[in-house]
Amino acid sequence: MGAVARLDVEVRERRAAGVAVRFDPLRLALARRLRGLRRTELADLIRVTPAAVSQFERGQTRPTLPLVAAMSLALGVPAEFFTLGRSLQPGSASSPHFRSLRTTSQLQRDRALAFAELAADVVTALEQHVELPHLLLPDLRAPEAPDLADIAQLAAEARVHFELRPGPVPHVVRMLEAAGVLVLRLPEISQTVDAFSAHLPTRPVVLLNPAKGDAARARFDSAHELAHLVMHFDAAPGSRIVEKEADSFAAEFLMPADEIVDELPRRLDWEKLHHLKQRWGVSLKALVYRAHHLGVLTPNAYRRGMQQLNEWGYPEPGPLSAIEVPTLMQLTFELLEKSGYGVDQVADELHLPVPVIAEILKAGSDPRPQLRLA
Template sequence: MVKGVVNFSGEKLTEARLAKGLSKKALAEKIGVTSMAISRYESNQDKPTHDKLDSIATALGFPYDFLTRRAWPESLGPTFWRNQVAETKASREMTEQRMKWLCEIFWTLEDELDFPHLDVPDLDVPNDFRQITPLMIEKYAEQVRREWKFRQLPIQDVVLSVENAGVPVVMLKIASEKQDGFFFRSSILNRGFIGVNVNDTTAVRARFDVAHELGHLLLHRNVTASQERDTNDHRVLEQQAHRFAGAFLFPRESFLEEIAVPTLDYFYANKKRWGMSIAAMVTRSSDLGLIEKETKSQMYISMNRRGWRGSGNREPFDDTMELERPRMIRRGVEALVESGEYSDDFLEHMLSLPRNEIEQLVGCVRGGIPVGNPIPVPAARSVVQATDLETGQVIKFQARRRG
């Protein structure tokens, strides 16, 4: 009797297949088996032979060892999705697998480094999110800005500000136009993670998406997965996160002072200063009661006429404003590599993930971390550090000592 690979993991096969957007039937056809065989593999009822597992790994473009690793031991949730109703299940599943790998990467790094502690304001939010009013959201945003010492000034880098508070941000290139971003919590890591789709996005849109997901973190800690999936509840949750993002990026007091007259020309003049889209400022004016619903609609129509809105169109400055990038996880990787105790490809060895997946999740751009060095044995150390090239600030990570 031919025996299968003993340490094969059906859960990891499911991860790889869903991450590639393949159905069981599509994978089965690639390797010459039935879809029932794939089902039995994924449920751990059967184990593939070495040759068959090698064929599966090749077909999926994943290292063989990935399919023999243990899966991340928790179900993530609830996950807050932008545009959930319009998004396909397959597209969400592709991203969900990368959420698990993000947790694995963070856990692996956290075993070596102490990341910044979570430092977000403890807001007095009602247990039932339906009781959260727009006025409450304005006050919550003001409290966050006050505690993070932003005063009434523009936030220079939203991503850096959120990560400084201990909330990792990841930017993924997701093919779906209907998936703007997501937020989820890991109970094992005791962290919330923010994800943004940067496929054909703009700097101001990405800033708003990060602020939106921060709203979920702060306002919706008591929301259940079933509530987030409910169409009506989801709509309310999204509206609340939108309101928070607007108030966080452009506080009421400053908005009323700088937008003397809510017109497209005033919004145009303030876009680069506040890092907020003209469309978002139109909505902000409506939220603050400065314009009526009909005026808001007319402004959007005017934006279409100016070529600032609609399919294929962009607002002024969208092609010149630079996208903010996550740093927390990338700096952690760089710190370990620069310490000389880890090779450039240590995460590939530890996680058996494809290199392109690691680079995307870590936040490396244009190849990021080179490959090819052997993995040294970790030695005792105290502190490693990485300089933030954008700010010149030295980010220190306290290294863990093993007993």
């Protein structure tokens, strides 16, 4: 019997086995993107056409039960994941703001976003058992083509909204989590992707890249993604203009001009700049650029400073004490475990492999070992 004939037999047998009545097409698309597979690749694995996979993901047709079993095997999730009673929330409420569109493939971005979507779905399920912070982000839609003064005003309004005192922001990640933002560290499968953010249907998310290993850059990344969440709800992601606006917002949010201008040195004083790095929690490069932008450093001093920093490279001299990490997922699971609802129970409820839940928990937890005193 030829290959085409065998495939025809398989198709007839699948049809005879009946279709999956409660199949959720969005869960199929999510599982495929999480595995980093194209539709053609999944089609080869489950022995159907790419068009059939597209129809399944769009909800135009439903797969048979044997096909659901094949999808389960190919994508590494239980078959029940595709027929979970609680439907997945469709798509993003806004376009995700990926910074490096040219250096990361669409497949890599899809995989990272799928991880964020799945984590947000897990959080939605956990909210049936524990009350999590409500969304308290300000809505600071930037005017069309905002200038630097507009962005500085928006950053000042954001500081007022978060009730920040004058001076450095104590902890950007905790501030985001307290405002209802799901902050996660990108898993190893997606660390080629830079930090990004998106408004998902359930709550906004920020994904940070732990591979950078630099506390100052991580704080700036968090403030940069905050800018996208509060200013760029409808802006086209990836453009240089939008990214520069987010950088300007982050600089003003972390280093308000009227507060830092008198502290900045009038010449390249690296000892003074190191002190300011520790005080404000920003990089030397950000400080040198800020001093130049505010007219404190001359263009020649700015060029010499950047040349020196480029020679030093990363990580910069004088690192900060510790990288800010999210803890919301960690604290949530610790609270649930006290009532006997742990990782295994979450995995059973959501029909997900335990390692997947563990990966999400890891992404939202402090990786450092904890010392507990009796």
